[in-house]
Amino acid sequence: MKVLIMGAGSVGQVFGYHLQLAGAEVSFYVRPKYVAECEAGFVLYDHGRLGLAAPLRFKAEAVLSTLEELERTSFDQVYLCIPSNGLRGGWFGDFAARLGDAVLVSLCNGMDDRDFIAEHFDVARTVTGLITQISYPAPLPGEDVLEPGTAYWFPPLAPHPFEGPKEHVEAAVKWLKKGGLPSKVAHGLSEKSTYPSVVLMTFIMGLEAADWSFAQVRSAANMKRIHGARREGLAMVSGHQKTTTPLALRLLNPMIMRMVLFLATQLIPFDLETYLRVHFTKVGAQTRMYVKNWIATSQELGLPSKHLEELGQALGPQLVASELIDSKAKADSILSASSGKA
Numbered sequence: 001m002k003v004l005i006m007g008a009g010s011v012g013q014v015f016g017y018h019l020q021l022a023g024a025e026v027s028f029y030v031r032p033k034y035v036a037e038c039e040a041g042f043v044l045y046d047h048g049r050l051g052l053a054a055p056l057r058f059k060a061e062a063v064l065s066t067l068e069e070l071e072r073t074s075f076d077q078v079y080l081c082i083p084s085n086g087l088r089g090g091w092f093g094d095f096a097a098r099l100g101d102a103v104l105v106s107l108c109n110g111m112d113d114r115d116f117i118a119e120h121f122d123v124a125r126t127v128t129g130l131i132t133q134i135s136y137p138a139p140l141p142g143e144d145v146l147e148p149g150t151a152y153w154f155p156p157l158a159p160h161p162f163e164g165p166k167e168h169v170e171a172a173v174k175w176l177k178k179g180g181l182p183s184k185v186a187h188g189l190s191e192k193s194t195y196p197s198v199v200l201m202t203f204i205m206g207l208e209a210a211d212w213s214f215a216q217v218r219s220a221a222n223m224k225r226i227h228g229a230r231r232e233g234l235a236m237v238s239g240h241q242k243t244t245t246p247l248a249l250r251l252l253n254p255m256i257m258r259m260v261l262f263l264a265t266q267l268i269p270f271d272l273e274t275y276l277r278v279h280f281t282k283v284g285a286q287t288r289m290y291v292k293n294w295i296a297t298s299q300e301l302g303l304p305s306k307h308l309e310e311l312g313q314a315l316g317p318q319l320v321a322s323e324l325i326d327s328k329a330k331a332d333s334i335l336s337a338s339s340g341k342a
């Protein structure tokens with residue numbers, strides 16, 4: 001089985017490593033500036049309850065960085081392991097057109113990512129997955145490692161769910177499980193996954209606006225602002241998808257959010273506050289794309305977006321409301337201009 005991983009970041013390396021463990025021939029597709037680094041090989045750390053295990057090493061079969069190289073090679077499965085904003089650089093159509101008969105496994109979970117991908121690639125050969133692992137560039141501040149690498153942790157009882165055409169989704173899950181990456185076939189993921197994403201990302205926006213400090217984000221004013229944005233975001237998803245917000249998410253309130261945060265800090269075997277700061281600073285453009293899209297969609301649907309706008313503005317002056325009115329297309333074009341490095 002020949003696999004191509006698009007994006008050799010924290011997620012791509014973990015998928016690549018486990019697919020290679022399963023016996024697949026794993027190659028990467030990266031920006032030219034990363035080729036030498038990727039060819040040198042990757043160092044990974046499995047994060048157990050007691051800390052980071054000994055370094056694990058793996059090397060890709062090949063590292064590709066041009067469409068010409070892609071055209072000359074064929075793959076059985078291609079994994080998209082890049083942030084949602086990375087998809088929108090104008091390159092994806094050319095990339096997708098060179099994938100031959102491969103099955104595309106997308107781990108991009110922005111609200112409109114599936115529709116965007118479907119414009120360029122056959123839905124009958126597209127599998128979509130949700131990332132449940134936590135992986136990050138190690139060491140985090142305060143951590144000790146022999147050499148820099150990527151640390152990963154698979155939360156117990158939370159396999160990565162995948163959905164898509166039966167034959168393809170089952171093959172992807174079979175290979176991932178064989179390599180030890182917890183995975184399962186799921187149904188209704190497209191409808192279900194945007195709701196928890198809104199819950200997580202409104203919290204993350206509030207956390208960023210509170211200088212990434214758990215102590216500050218827990219304040220009544222911050223929790224109220226996040227709560228308002230979460231409610232607007234959930235209503236926007238319901239209106240957009242024409243589905244009902246799951247009851248458990250409708251019942252969330254600041255007190256429950258504080259409890260969830262406390263439990264998460266107890267269960268996760270590393271410094272959650274530092275991980276969130278490092279990870280969501282790294283993918284900050286994606287956060288901004290999400291909030292822009294959510295505000296634009298709320299406005300298109302005639303739904304309130306006051307709290308989302310407040311949080312958006314707290315993330316930076318580029319998110320003033322007047323920029324947002326146009327539509328998601330405008331948000332996309334602003335971001336594709338900044339991510340057009342691909």
Ligand SMILES: NC(=O)c1ccc[n+]([C@@H]2O[C@H](COP(=O)([O-])OP(=O)(O)OC[C@H]3O[C@@H](n4cnc5c(N)ncnc54)[C@H](OP(=O)(O)O)[C@@H]3O)[C@@H](O)[C@H]2O)c1
Nearest residue numbers: 007009010011012031081082083084086131133134135342
């Ligand atoms: N890591 C986690 O714990 C975790 C958990 C849940 C979900 N996720 C999600 O998974 C996605 C990937 O996260 P990550 O942690 O792997 O991020 P990452 O470490 O930044 O890796 C993403 C890689 O993709 C590259 N990339 C982006 N756009 C590209 C393009 N158009 N062409 C080629 N390469 C491109 C990036 O290159 P540049 O650096 O040059 O942009 C980067 O090297 C994000 O959506 C994230 O929110 C991650």
